Amino acid sequence: xxxxxxxxxxxxxxxxxxxxxxxxxxxxxxxxxxxxxxxxxxxxxxxxxxxxxxxxxxxxxxxxxxxxxxxxxxxxxxxxxxxxxxxxxxxxxxxxxxxxxxxxxxxxxxxxxxxxxxxxxxxxxxxxxxxxxxxxxxxxxxxxxxxxxxxxxxxxxxxxxxxxxxxxxxxxxxxxxxxxxxxxxxxxxxxxxxxxxxxxxxxxxxxxxxxxxxxxxxxxxxxxxxxxxxxxxxxxxxxxxxxxxxxxxxxxxxxxxxxxxxxxxxxxxxxxxxxxxxxxxxxxxxxxxxxxxxxxxxxxxxxxxxxxxxxxxxxxxxxxxxxxxxxxxxxxxxxxxxxxxxxxxxxxxxxxxxxxxxxxxxxxxxxxxxxxxxxxxxxxxxxxxxxxxxxxxxxxxxxxxxxxxxxxxxx
DNA sequence: ATGCGGAATA
DNA sequence: CTATTCCGCA
Numbered sequence: 246x247x248x249x250x251x252x253x254x255x256x257x258x259x260x261x262x263x264x265x266x267x268x269x270x271x272x273x274x275x276x277x278x279x280x281x282x283x284x285x286x287x288x289x290x291x292x293x294x295x296x297x298x299x300x301x302x303x304x305x306x307x308x309x310x311x312x313x314x315x316x317x318x319x320x321x322x323x324x325x326x327x328x329x330x331x332x333x334x335x336x337x338x339x340x341x342x343x344x345x346x347x348x349x350x351x352x353x354x355x356x357x358x359x360x361x362x363x364x365x366x367x368x369x370x371x372x373x374x375x376x377x378x379x380x381x382x383x384x385x386x387x388x389x390x391x392x393x394x395x396x397x398x399x400x401x402x403x404x405x406x407x408x409x410x411x412x413x414x415x416x417x418x419x420x421x422x423x424x425x426x427x428x429x430x431x432x433x434x435x436x437x438x439x440x441x442x443x444x445x446x447x448x449x450x451x452x453x454x455x456x457x458x459x460x461x462x463x464x465x466x467x468x469x470x471x472x473x474x475x476x477x478x479x480x481x482x483x484x485x486x487x488x489x490x491x492x493x494x495x496x497x498x499x500x501x502x503x504x505x506x507x508x509x510x511x512x513x514x515x516x517x518x519x520x521x522x523x524x525x526x527x528x529x530x531x532x533x534x535x536x537x538x539x540x541x542x543x544x545x546x547x548x549x550x551x552x553x554x555x556x557x558x559x560x561x562x563x564x565x566x567x568x569x570x571x572x573x574x575x576x577x578x579x580x581x582x583x584x585x586x587x588x589x590x591x592x593x594x595x596x597x598x599x600x601x602x603x604x605x606x607x608x609x610x611x612x613x614x615x616x617x618x619x620x621x622x623x624x625x626x627x628x629x630x631x632x633x634x635x636x637x638x639x640x641x642x643x644x645x646x647x648x649x650x651x652x653x654x655x656x
Numbered sequence: 657a658t659g660c661g662g663a664a665t666a
Numbered sequence: 667c668t669a670t671t672c673c674g675c676a
Binding site: 254269270315317318321322323325326329 | 668669670671672
């Protein structure tokens with residue numbers, strides 16, 4: 246049996262998504278957005294910017310109501326919920342365009358001059374993985390990079406590898422601790438932070454954590470005056486060594502996840518399926534390349550963990566086949582599931598293509614949608630000629646450990 | 657005709 | 667808490 250079978254094996258009803266009463270609206274929308282089958286009722290408009298449109302608002306509302314068991318749901322009500330997102334900075338209205346909204350981005354400028362922009366790379370910080378227990382220590386982490394190689398020239402300006410950055414952000418305020426991995430609690434929000442154990446409260450000095458029940462920010466800044474003021478990023482990723490999985494330190498989580506941090510630069514706004522990987526290829530000469538590769542791997546590793554069910558449903562809802570924010574390491578459409586390690590007889594015994602799927606898929610339904618994107622073994626593999634293929638390291642390769650190269654900061 | 661946001665409530 | 671429900675207003 247292949248993985249896809251496994252996935253559907255779990256007691257989940259025929260129609261895949263349904264009983265997640267804990268799902269939030271933005272998650273739901275993202276879910277719809279990622280499934281092309283809903284292309285007639287909701288669509289990405291400017292995907293790279295997180296902009297989407299409810300083509301058939303009432304239909305979307307019905308689906309929403311269906312999911313939440315609210316038979317009388319309609320766009321009027323759904324939109325009210327959407328409006329609440331304005332103040333929470335999760336979604337904003339794209340003024341002037343009917344039924345068009347946008348997932349909020351961590352758009353440059355606002356924080357471009359942040360003293361230590363670590364953990365908040367210039368543009369795009371993608372979200373995912375909300376700390377469940379304390380596992381967050383195992384996932385790729387942004388670290389304050391003392392003085393990373395500031396590129397000679399300003400290459401990085403458009404090099405938004407930040408697409409790979411995880412990270413996030415703010416509101417250290419709430420410090421409730423969840424004692425149990427209750428599946429009902431959790432539920433990720435668009436961006437969650439993956440902070441290094443130290444300085445949980447670090448980030449955004451210029452934070453926008455206005456939690457006040459005030460009206461504040463007028464959403465009319467929708468038409469952001471996007472200027473790529475992005476400066477080079479100075480971040481490094483630590484490995485997500487799965488080997489350290491044991492004994493997570495007592496946590497102090499409770500970070501309230503931030504809005505969605507999608508991409509932000511102008512140059513990044515091409516067609517939706519924009520893969521950072523391609524950008525990577527276009528910047529082979531970038532001094533940041535290594536770092537970025539590291540990010541890539543780390544990123545992958547994070548997903549691997551997620552795929553393994555270690556993080557529950559909080560994987561990036563963005564990294565999906567239809568989303569413009571999907572991982573560069575996947576080629577979702579070309580492969581069937583379960584071809585991990587296959588072809589014992591064929592000549593490509595050493596080359597694999599993603600996405601093989603987690604062989605140890607849990608019965609987490611929410612996970613199903615995303616889990617088949619990246620191979621859990623990805624971080625252990627080496628890139629091969631093909632941009633979408635990887636191979637296991639051979640003895641001649643220098644890779645010794647299945648971890649991402651780390652650059653330790655001198656704290 | 658959409659979109660907004662207060663208020664009460666679940 | 668995150669919506670849901672209702673509603674007056676623009």
